[in-house]
Amino acid sequence: MARQIEAQPYHLAFAPESTALLIIDMQRDFVEPGGFGAMLGNDVGKLRVAIEPIRQLLAAARKAGLFILHTREGHRPDLSDAPPAKLSRGGGPQRIGDAGPMGRILIRGEPGHDIIPELYPLPGEPVIDKPGKGSFCQTDLELILKNRGIRTLIVCGVTTEVCVHTTVREANDRGFECLVPSDCAASYFPEFHEVALRMIQAQGGIFGWVSDSAKVIAALS
Numbered sequence: 001m002a003r004q005i006e007a008q009p010y011h012l013a014f015a016p017e018s019t020a021l022l023i024i025d026m027q028r029d030f031v032e033p034g035g036f037g038a039m040l041g042n043d044v045g046k047l048r049v050a051i052e053p054i055r056q057l058l059a060a061a062r063k064a065g066l067f068i069l070h071t072r073e074g075h076r077p078d079l080s081d082a083p084p085a086k087l088s089r090g091g092g093p094q095r096i097g098d099a100g101p102m103g104r105i106l107i108r109g110e111p112g113h114d115i116i117p118e119l120y121p122l123p124g125e126p127v128i129d130k131p132g133k134g135s136f137c138q139t140d141l142e143l144i145l146k147n148r149g150i151r152t153l154i155v156c157g158v159t160t161e162v163c164v165h166t167t168v169r170e171a172n173d174r175g176f177e178c179l180v181p182s183d184c185a186a187s188y189f190p191e192f193h194e195v196a197l198r199m200i201q202a203q204g205g206i207f208g209w210v211s212d213s214a215k216v217i218a219a220l221s
Contacts, residue, residue, distance in 0.1 A: 005179060005219040007211035008201045012179050014152045016220070020067040020145060023054060024135065024157025024164050026119045027072055029112035031158065034101040036112065039094060042188040047158050050186040051118050053213040054156050057184055058119060064220040067148055070121045071128040071135045073163060074106045074113040081131045081138070134166040142174060152177045154216060155208075156184035161196040168200060168207050178208035181216050 004011045029035040031047045038044050061068055075082040079097050087096055096105050102112030108129055121127055130139050145153075153176050157164055164185050168178045180200055187193035200207045 003219050005209070005211055006215045007179060007209040009205050009209070012152070012177065012209045012211070014177070014179075014219075016064055016066060018149050019152040019154065020069060020148070020150045021058065021061040021154045021156070022135065022167070023058065023068070023070045023119060024155065024167055025071055025073050025159075026051070026054065026116050026157055027074075027112070028102055028114055028116055029100075029106055031116055032102075032112075036096075036100060036105045037188065039100060039105075044188075046188050046190065047186045050156070050158065050184055051116070053181065053183040055118055057154075057156065057181060057213045057216060060217040060220045061154070062122070066154075066220070067150060068121075068125045069128060069141070069144070070115055070119075070125060071130055071141075071157070071163075071167075072108075072113060072115065073130055073133070074108045074110075075131055077104070077107055077109070086132075132166075133163045134170045135163070136167070136170040136174065145176070150176070152179070154178075155180050158185065159187045159192075160185040161187055161189070161192040165196050165200070165207075172207045179211055179216070180208065181211050181213045183212050 002013050002015055004013050030037045031044055098105055103110030128139050128141050135141050153171055155178050171178050182197055197210050201210045
């Protein structure tokens with residue numbers, strides 16, 4: 001049965017059976033003190049504000065029976081899937097693959113690469129390991145979604161202007177309808193967060209819709 005989520009630029013009609021919750025990169029290396037994000041000089045507290053809204057939305061989505069997926073950005077231990085341009089970018093003393101407080105930075109299987117305990121996947125919730133910013137690039141995400149008949153994505157996570165935005169753009173080009181709850185995404189740079197959300201809903205929803213966790217939970221209840 002079709003429902004509606006109150007959103008901008010207009011309400012989004014959706015069917016729970018063809019809707020998925022996609023949680024982007026809520027990894028220890030990005031949102032916990034001492035991780036890669038903090039090592040780059042960022043205030044991880046600006047990302048952690050999204051944890052509780054996502055946790056509440058995740059609980060509501062599980063109760064409503066939505067298909068739920070999680071992503072992690074990271075690389076193979078031998079870095080064979082990490083482009084040299086990505087490895088060299090930044091110029092800091094420690095880079096991807098180097099030893100950090102939570103193991104090797106952004107390496108699959110290391111503690112820092114894993115999802116934070118507050119949002120940890122349940123058995124049966126796919127985890128998409130991606131080597132880049134977008135969740136569709138070099139992954140089987142599109143295949144999984146299409147096999148499940150998914151048409152609508154509720155996209156949460158970090159950071160708003162990088163991995164969330166890239167994923168929404170990729171999904172839009174593949175024909176999926178995307179909604180981003182504003183309090184379920186975050187950035188190290190609040191001004192980037194605000195502009196990224198405005199970009200999604202501009203021009204009649206050029207990339208999708210923007211709402212908030214309370215409105216999405218109300219629509220799922």
